[in-house]
């Protein structure tokens with residue numbers, strides 16, 4: 527396939543949790559949380575990215591911290607466009623003032639509706655793109671993870687982000703079967719919050735829950751018996767309180783989310799044509815996205831599917847690298863605008 531080179535063009539992983547910007551030959555130049563802090567009285571943007579994320583749960587009444595993406599799609603259109611504009615400018619800070627507007631390859635969940643996809647394209651243009659090309663997230667993740675997506679062989683990718691888990695089998699530059707569920711890392715954090723509230727009557731914030739997940743969370747219980755002290759507000763007394771929780775308890779709280787992810791992998795395998803399923807059996811399943819870093823998730827998927835499972839080299843970067851590399855094949859995306867046409871959504 528002919529390659530087209532657009533040196534100023536960008537690949538953007540517009541994620542529920544993180545937004546990454548990739549520039550050809552430079553790689554990932556922006557890696558920031560998808561968070562914006564706004565002043566409620568003036569409407570002014572107070573902070574974007576990690577500065578805004580540090581304000582979560584700590585703002586006075588006149589400032590709101592917004593996560594404008596939810597479940598992989600735009601929940602707050604204007605704030606998303608403002609955030610993207612900020613990141614595009616940041617990525618191009620040394621750009622010549624005479625340079626043309628960039629073409630942008632931007633990822634979208636494979637189960638997205640036409641209206642949701644249109645919103646991503648429009649927001650990307652509003653943020654300063656000359657043109658915006660949507661790419662299905664699992665397709666980008668597979669390219670970024672180095673899978674042979676253009677070859678006549680089945681490659682299976684499972685991308686577990688903040689808002690969505692995307693499972694797809696890809697062959698010959700197209701998605702053959704896929705499933706997108708709106709369950710991923712954010713639901714794990716929620717599950718931890720609910721568990722601690724129910725069992726200990728302790729209210730913890732989402733940043734604490736995420737830290738617990740990363741530090742002692744696992745998909746199936748850890749062999750090392752680890753504990754962690756966490757602080758929150760006692761719902762009975764209203765006062766701050768510290769408790770010690772075990773890794774075992776957190777594994778229990780994450781069970782439903784982990785099962786939902788495993789089920790979506792199994793469902794996709796069941797719908798995969800036999801030749802391609804045989805390829806996946808030989809080559810294994812690759813998992814990417816931040817959720818792939820959950821301890822033991824690869825083993826649980828391997829046990830449940832009886833297939834080898836590998837974690838992508840840089841799971842948090844796979845989608846961004848894939849959107850950037852896909853710019854080289856922009857003509858393919860122009861002629862296949864709906865690479866996600868065989869997908870289903872739950």
Ligand SMILES: Nc1ncnc2c1ncn2[C@@H]1O[C@H](COP(=O)(O)OP(=O)(O)OP(=O)(O)O)[C@@H](O)[C@H]1O
Pocket residue numbers: 539540541542543544545597598663686687688689690691710711712736739740743814815816817818819820821841842845
């Ligand atoms: N070490 C870790 N263990 C478990 N989860 C992790 C770890 N590191 C990151 N995560 C989780 O990964 C998620 C973010 O992953 P990623 O950046 O791939 O998502 P995203 O692309 O923003 O979301 P989406 O693809 O749903 O739009 C968050 O829920 C985060 O808590």
